[in-house]
Amino acid sequence: MTTRTTSFTTALRFVLAAHVRNRLALFLAVAFPLVWIFLTRTYGYHVTLHFQVFPAGGYINADNNRTMQLNSAMNAVTVTTGFMTFMETLKSGPLDRRLVLAGYRRHHLMAAKVAALLVIAAALAAYTVLLLRLSFHQEQMGALALAFFTANAAFGGIGIMLGTLLRGELEGFFAIIMTSIIDNGLQNPGMNPPADQPGLRLLPLHGPSQAAWASAFTEAWPGAYAVRGLVWFALTATAGLLIFNRRTRSHHRPRPHSTSARLPAQAPGSGAAAGTVAGARPAHERIEAHPAAGPGGDSEPGTGPAANTGTAGAERARTWPPAGPQGDGTHETIATQDRQTAAMLCSGNPLPGLRRHNAAPNSQSGTPEKQSGYTAKTLERDIGLLYPVLPHPATARDLMTTVRTESLLPHSTRRLQQRLHTGLIAPVRETVEHGGRRWRPTLAAAVAEALGADSRPYGPLWAACELLHTGSLIIDDIQDQAPLRRGRPCTHLVHGSATAINAGTAAYFAMHRAIQHALPEDPRLRSTVYEVYLDALQAAHCGQALDLQGHHEEMTSALETGDTRVLKQLVTVTHRLKSGVPVGAAFRIAAVVATASVPQCEAVAALGEAVGTAYQITDDIADLRCVSRQGTATKRVAEDLLNAKVTYPLVHALARLPHDEACRLWHQVRSGLDPDDAVRAARRITECGALETCADEADRMVHDAWAQASAVLPQSPATESLGRICAEALRSRVA
Template identity: 40%
Template structure:
């Protein structure tokens, strides 16, 4: 190998031009067996240069491969990173100023040991990049000689072309790529590589088979263009999404198309777009398009990463007389890897349309790396809302039907003359949808998904659980609003104000059985597992009602005693119990339900549940804090959820209780008297809230919530492998304990050490 360099050594020329900061090599092929089975194989190697402390350049390498079984609709992928790549990722995370600070901290914590985060694997053997015979400065794969660590190699083949070997899962490959046309006709340009169109022959060993099978087909290899793998983090609050479509038509032509989107991280607003398209003739001639339309359709959201991907694309160019429709064979073709942030789409697709007025068909590989930096954790969790709404509409549809009536009535319903269908829908579905449709922050539904993902199981097939969680939570809120006399919830009138108290109570109570309706969809026919799920859920219902009982009983007498004695400890114990039962235990149950559904056994379901119980309890404590902080600043217009409503209602909360002992007894007595019986004016609420924040009670609550979550995390973390889900779950706990108020940064009670979450 000429001018080779080790994956952990210094740059020394080879297939990447001197001075280059990055290199990328990509290849793919569609293969068919003698029996007509169809497979798509892709591989991508990226290298990025970094500067060490002594000023010398070193390289980091990332490798991703996909194996797609088209007929069986299976997508398997593996990704590797060497220690140099991990160092690049750490530097990128540390410099990602537009990323949510909680997410950034959790990511840096996960990368602190210098190892990749699963499912990425550590390349134990070095990647070596060199040039074969010919011009050593050329970056293309036509003269590159690559050793991909222990994962395989790309080398010149006897008789011409190149030989690709890939070892291990998801499939063994030994393939020869023989270019169809002279490479000189297809130089890379600024819009992306033309690469080489190849005939591909060889053998593959598919998962579950002992012997290799002979395959043949066509493919390509290319180099040099950025595709989002191990990409540098843009400065400030910007992110870049990239997509590339490699289209092969049955008339011998192929099309490469793609583009970029520049996205403002926090708001997800697209600030700029660029697209390109080049057609390549059978002789290798490249024809760039003067006009391009590249339109995505049919979005799909991954529950593993909450990334949203199109599953079909429209490609058009009047200049080239081209109209193509590219449709993924199936939606779930995501590669999860930290090399792109969290993951990217690598999809095998079918193609139909017209070229030069004639009908054509073909195949394609689509790669899409979305703008996926998390500028705001709440916005990230909110990405679940669309999936949750879809599942709620499936469980509680827009219109009545005999099937829905039968399902809601436990399989015993009869349509009769249609009256039952309409009556059941009006009385059981519409009240719940009134509150479920606006949606909330979504973290409870995320808890269920996260527990599944923590165990290394894809959450997508458990999507019906999202509907159960949302419907059950909406039912809780509807009952809570009746008991509290609330007028609004989630920006709409409270359910009982629209449908009346009797109908609301009945619909909300019926909604508690939503889990029973989805169990058949998500659980195997396993009586022991179903019993465990039911017992977990029933325990949660008992606890939640107990917590509500404590809340309804109120804490006025205990607050009177605390103010009189100066000792708030009994009161605080009771408040903690109410928060734990009302919010902590339900969060625990949703997490345990997810863990059980994912097949967790032993101590792990309880350990995962205990952590999320702490998260839920901390969330309720921080809710109390936000109610205080929301009243410390003048309102700037519009209705805020957190605006001192608890103080106005005379409700005892954690910050108010923590004032006891922090304020002089006479001052404490005055404040409590001012709000004790409810109905305090806005000015009085503002004065009391400011006093609570100034005396350190808010900081005490935040410290308590933080310690609660951190202690639970330190017990859980050793039981779980590293993963993107683990990073996000860690971030969620810190978010629950340290949520921001809708007040200025210098408002009373804000901990200066916390800084801004948006970093």
């Protein structure tokens, strides 16, 4: 399936899901035509009407009660269709703008709305004609359904147009209701005997109404009149597209831009570089720096963190990452791009001067699954054991723990399994299947193998680590009100916030079932793994609490005093708690099941914390550009800035910028940025060299931890593989 088709189908599923969640509209769609037809059939007076029907070529006689039923049914379904499309278009407006800024094409989003409208129009037309059939006989049911379909399409188009044009719900409701009432009233020969006047032929429902009279009371084919409603549909949908295009476009004017492959680095001491930090080391030099180098990179050999790791450890630390096939694509240089629209950023042109970590390493590079005995296929199997693709009786039993279902009827049991799968398993599986590097379980398995154990029997434990991460992403997206995750609408936008919260939280308990599968007969080992895992859960929630509260007071204080040490320490602790400790726990669990020594457990846990924390720093870097996969953006540009979060790049940027500019930037971030302003702020943060500084710190963090861990790990190909996978994890930019 092509990227364009995938983009359209994803948008279509989202629009249909939004319609399904509009319960009031669904209730009106079912009840309104039924009640309206019943009331007019019961209380409408019976008298013969003589009026002109153009498709029949002259005047016909028809019972007033039946014409009122047709007219009332058309009023009910057109109001309902217009209401549904108006509400969906209005409510999704802010999200649509974000999706466009993230790289989704406008015509894909609008085509999805139109396709959903046609589905709704067809369903309501079929339902209404069936209700009318139960009331009285019509000569041509198919033609009558076509007439109602085109009427629904016409008012659905009006709903889309009003949804893109108006700002409030009340104005839209009033416009749709009054348009339908006036139009239907003027077309009804019982209420308006001169309903065949030329001026009325310009109204949206003239053609569909004429087609309905002809279909119900004559054998004349009314196709030409029925399709007149599609003209109104085409006009209003096109108007909606034009308004939608104007509302979602960027307001920046492009400026002439350079196409150079790389901005030249400035000489040390020459000031801030346009794209790289003055005097910054190239990527390959950063990654191979001596382990003893301090923050400035100029410490004497033997005086740094690796000084006490022993000769073997120091020797291995000098070649970080460990020797092995790395390929030519360790880093990809981003071309200079001065076009300032977010759409351009999301089309594959990130912010200038940033060295982008490859999402798909060079084919020569050893991929995680090849470097470790634990393959991607094995991981998929273990994830399926805990979170199967289809409802499974064993999964339902495990989820319900002590509740037994033997006494339930077979049908009740099947429904229970389906409900649990829909509410708990499916939302998480969708996020898992939408991509991600899955380096956390691969690294945990690599730790076990580096310590001499076979990682495969413990596969459910590694799968549970990935499910924990997936559940935390679902919850994090709700708290950040994010629209995109891995290039798709977030889980809470597809399934609703309530279901997403419950499913994401339930994923935290996957480790409980994993332990039962992988460690069934070792209570002591199970207790240790439980303790490590629960400690990580508690730490991660502490980190999330700090992240949600933000560090606004510390940021303001740092700007006033010029001292960023407290601010940076708090941001680092937040990253370590939120992202570092869970990865460190996975490493520690791997060491525990591999029966490692206490020094080995501590060293690999520290390595895991460093990798997780460094990855969060690189994620802060990636937030300031558009991360894309196969041409589709996986997240918004500058999402953290839009949420007024204090991140590593922002801290370093405010320390580098002139004081007045730094204060002005922080005031804008704290007050709330729109997407265009966020792009400009991200560009300025990049230009001042903050991203290079963050990348240096992330590399150095993992480099130092590897120096400690490699000193206590056995010298083996598995240990070298572990080091390469740690480096590979930092290159991955799909969270």
